[in-house]
Amino acid sequence: MKHWFVTTDGSLKARWESAFPASVATTPDSVLGKAEPGDVVWLTTMVENWKELVPAATARNAIVVMLSYAPNDREALRALDLGARGYVHTLAAPDVLNQVALVVTNQGVWVGQELLAKVMGGTFKALQNRQDGEGHQHSEYLHLLTERERGVALAVARGATNKEVARQLDITERTVKAHLSAIFKKLSVRDRLQLILKLAPVAGRTSERIH
Missing domain, CATH: 3.40.50.2300 (Response regulator)
Known part of the structure; x- marks a missing residue:
């Protein structure tokens, strides 16, 4: 590199x-x-x-x-x-x-912490206020993932760092990164920010826990 x-x-x-x-x-x-x-x-x-x-x-x-x-x-x-x-x-x-x-x-x-909080806070609220039909469309994205990938994706969408996800799942950060690479590919997103934006409508409502 x-x-x-x-x-x-x-x-x-x-x-x-x-x-x-x-x-x-x-x-x-x-x-x-x-x-x-x-x-x-x-x-x-x-x-x-x-x-x-x-x-x-x-x-x-x-x-x-x-x-x-x-x-x-x-x-x-x-x-x-x-x-x-x-x-x-x-x-x-x-x-x-x-x-x-x-x-x-x-x-x-x-990006700066203040801007990140502003972007994610405002975007999260806006996305969660979308119509139910569109929210259902976003929930369909989760069905493209394996059970473990869903757990990782939802945790990241809620703001967890790789280290926090690794601790919750009792796996290494390298494994978390590998899951994220697969998730990015399956959901056609290029990075963490796009993943958060894509899953925000369902991340706040779903009761699915990481296990």
Whole structure:
């Protein structure tokens, strides 16, 4: 796995190298020809065509993290909607960048805690208020999963971390990740956030417990 930093500001290279010594600074024009599946592409919003680069990079199965000098909710939501896994300040400390990398490479999503709570809280309420017919449609997704996968999926949809799911199921975090990979494929979602959005209408109502 490589870390590709896409920017038009060469002064940031030293900061990124302190976080990821083997990282590579590249240009918007060349990153799509270099990034491979599983690589992390760090893309600044200063790049004029970042809204086109995000879906193009995710289509190559790269993980995209957006960097912004002036983070704001609207831009963050736009980045997530386009497929980014993370959104963080461009001048974040190296240790923060390492934390972001750890989260996004383990099927997580990184945004500010306040925004995440706002997004998930508002979305969860909106989705749970949908008509019963649509809720039934969402419950059908669970029938595509095995019993154990349903338990994992519902726990994640309710906000549990991989570590919490592993503890509840008495399995390893690696096994949880394997289940999530299978769940993502079966439900045609690309990450944890999309899984939460898809199952929110049923996660709050179902009485199914993890076992």
